[in-house]
Amino acid sequence: MSRQGLSSVSSSKLADFVSVNPWQIRKDFSYFGDFGTRGVGYDIENLAKQIKKILKLDTTRKTALVGVGNLGSAIMAYTGFGTYGFQITAAFDNDPAKIGRKMNDVAVENISMLDTLGKRQVDMAIIAVPEQAAQDVADALVRAGVKGILNFSPRRIVVPKKIKVITIDIATDLARLPYYIP
Amino acid sequence: MSRQGLSSVSSSKLADFVSVNPWQIRKDFSYFGDFGTRGVGYDIENLAKQIKKILKLDTTRKTALVGVGNLGSAIMAYTGFGTYGFQITAAFDNDPAKIGRKMNDVAVENISMLDTLGKRQVDMAIIAVPEQAAQDVADALVRAGVKGILNFSPRRIVVPKKIKVITIDIATDLARLPYYIP
Numbered sequence: 139m140s141r142q143g144l145s146s147v148s149s150s151k152l153a154d155f156v157s158v159n160p161w162q163i164r165k166d167f168s169y170f171g172d173f174g175t176r177g178v179g180y181d182i183e184n185l186a187k188q189i190k191k192i193l194k195l196d197t198t199r200k201t202a203l204v205g206v207g208n209l210g211s212a213i214m215a216y217t218g219f220g221t222y223g224f225q226i227t228a229a230f231d232n233d234p235a236k237i238g239r240k241m242n243d244v245a246v247e248n249i250s251m252l253d254t255l256g257k258r259q260v261d262m263a264i265i266a267v268p269e270q271a272a273q274d275v276a277d278a279l280v281r282a283g284v285k286g287i288l289n290f291s292p293r294r295i296v297v298p299k300k301i302k303v304i305t306i307d308i309a310t311d312l313a314r315l316p317y318y319i320p
Numbered sequence: 321m322s323r324q325g326l327s328s329v330s331s332s333k334l335a336d337f338v339s340v341n342p343w344q345i346r347k348d349f350s351y352f353g354d355f356g357t358r359g360v361g362y363d364i365e366n367l368a369k370q371i372k373k374i375l376k377l378d379t380t381r382k383t384a385l386v387g388v389g390n391l392g393s394a395i396m397a398y399t400g401f402g403t404y405g406f407q408i409t410a411a412f413d414n415d416p417a418k419i420g421r422k423m424n425d426v427a428v429e430n431i432s433m434l435d436t437l438g439k440r441q442v443d444m445a446i447i448a449v450p451e452q453a454a455q456d457v458a459d460a461l462v463r464a465g466v467k468g469i470l471n472f473s474p475r476r477i478v479v480p481k482k483i484k485v486i487t488i489d490i491a492t493d494l495a496r497l498p499y500y501i502p
C-alpha cells in the first residue's frame with residue numbers, strides 16, 4: 139500500500155484485503171496497543187512497523203544454510219529473504235569441491251566449523267542436505283545454539299522442545315492444485 | 321499409520337493427530353459418505369483411498385517443469401512428488417547447454433516446444449525461471465492448456481480466472497520462525 143503512495147488505510151479496507159470483518163482488525167490491533175485514529179484509520183508507515191515488531195521481524199536475523207547443493211544454491215541466490223530481515227551469513231557443506239567457494243559474498247565452510255555459530259549471533263538455520271544426513275546436522279545445529287530450523291529434508295527431525303522446527307514439503311503445495319481443477 | 325501395521329483407527333485418535341474435536345472428524349467424513357463403523361472406527365486402507373479421492377489425488381498427474389536451474393534441478397530430483405501421485409514428465413529451458421540433457425529419465429526440451437503439452441495430457445506445471453521471464457512462461461502454459469500452476473518466481477503472475485495459481489515463497493516460511501524464538 140505504501141508503494142502505491144497511500145499514507146493511511148481504514149480498518150474496512152484492510153479487512154477486504156485479508157477477507158475478515160473490520161471489527162476483527164480493530165480488535166486484534168487494540169490487543170497490542172492502539173495504533174489507529176477513529177475516523178481516519180491507521181498510518182501505514184507506523185502500522186507496518188508495529189506488525190513487524192509483533193511478529194519479531196523488526197531486527198536483522200542472521201541465518202545459516204547447511205547443504206549447498208541444487209536446493210541450497212537456489213536458496214543462497216534468492217532475493218526474497220531481505221524483505222523479512224533475514225540474511226544468510228554462513229553456509230556449510232561436507233563436499234571438498236564446494237568448501238571455500240564464494241556464493242553471494244559468503245564463503246562455503248566445512249561442516250566441522252558449525253560449532254562456531256554460537257559466537258556469530260546466528261540463531262536460525264536452513265537444512266538442505268540429503269535425508270540420511272539431516273538428523274546429524276540438526277543435532278550439530280542444536281549444540282551450536284540455533285533456536286529455529288527450516289527443514290527441507292524429507293525426514294522428520296527430532297530436537298529438544300524449546301527449538302522450533304518448520305518442515306517444508308513443496309509436494310504438499312503442489313497437491314493443493316488438483317482440488318481446484320475441473 | 322498403515323506403515324505402523326495398524327488396520328483401523330478411531331475418530332478420537334485421528335482427532336488427536338490433527339488437533340481437532342472427534343465430532344469434527346465424524347462430521348467432515350459423513351459429508352462425503354460414511355466410511356466408518358460405529359465402535360470400531362475407520363479402516364485405514366479404505367480411509368486413505370477415500371481422502372485421496374476427495375482431494376482428487378487418486379490419479380497420476382503429469383506435471384511439466386519450466387526452468388531447470390538450481391531450483392529446477394532440486395525439484396526434478398525430489399522424491400516427495402510420488403506420494404501424491406505427481407510425476408514430472410516434461411522439463412523445459414531456453415539455455416542451449418541444458419537442452420537435450422537427461423535428468424531423472426526426462427530429457428530437457430527447448431521452451432519453444434511448450435505448446436505440445438496439450439497433446440501429452442499434462443495439465444499442471446511448475447515455474448522455476450527468473451522473475452522477468454515468469455509472465456511470458458505463464459502465458460505460454462495457459463495457451464498449451466495447463467490448468468494449475470505452482471509459481472516459484474517472486475513475480476505475481478496474471479492468468480485467466482479458471483486457471484489456478486499457487487505462489488510459493490520460502491521466505492514467508494522462514495519468517496514464521498522468529499515468533500516462536502524467545
Ligand SMILES: NC(=O)c1ccc[n+]([C@@H]2O[C@H](COP(=O)([O-])OP(=O)(O)OC[C@H]3O[C@@H](n4cnc5c(N)ncnc54)[C@H](O)[C@@H]3O)[C@@H](O)[C@H]2O)c1
Nearest residue numbers: 205206207208209231232233267268269271306307308394
Ligand atoms: N521439501 C521439499 O520440498 C524439497 C524439494 C526439493 C529437495 N528437497 C530435499 O532437499 C535436500 C537437498 O536436495 P538437493 O537437490 O539440493 O540435493 P543435492 O545433492 O544437490 O545437495 C545436497 C548437498 O548437501 C551436501 N551434504 C551432504 N551431506 C552433508 C553433511 N553431512 N553435511 C553437510 N553437507 C552435506 C552435499 O555435499 C550437497 O552439496 C534433499 O534432502 C531433498 O530431498 C526437498
Ligand SMILES: NC(=O)c1ccc[n+]([C@@H]2O[C@H](COP(=O)([O-])OP(=O)(O)OC[C@H]3O[C@@H](n4cnc5c(N)ncnc54)[C@H](O)[C@@H]3O)[C@@H](O)[C@H]2O)c1
Nearest residue numbers: 212387388389390391413414415449450451453488489490
Ligand atoms: N519462491 C521461493 O521461495 C524461491 C526460492 C528460491 C528461488 N526462487 C526463484 O526461483 C527462480 C529460479 O531460481 P534458480 O536459483 O533456480 O535460478 P537459476 O538461474 O539457477 O535457474 C533459472 C533457469 O531458468 C532458465 N530460463 C531463463 N529464462 C527462461 C525462459 N524464458 N524460458 C525457459 N527457461 C528459462 C535458465 O536457463 C535457468 O536454467 C528465480 O525466479 C528465483 O527467484 C524462489
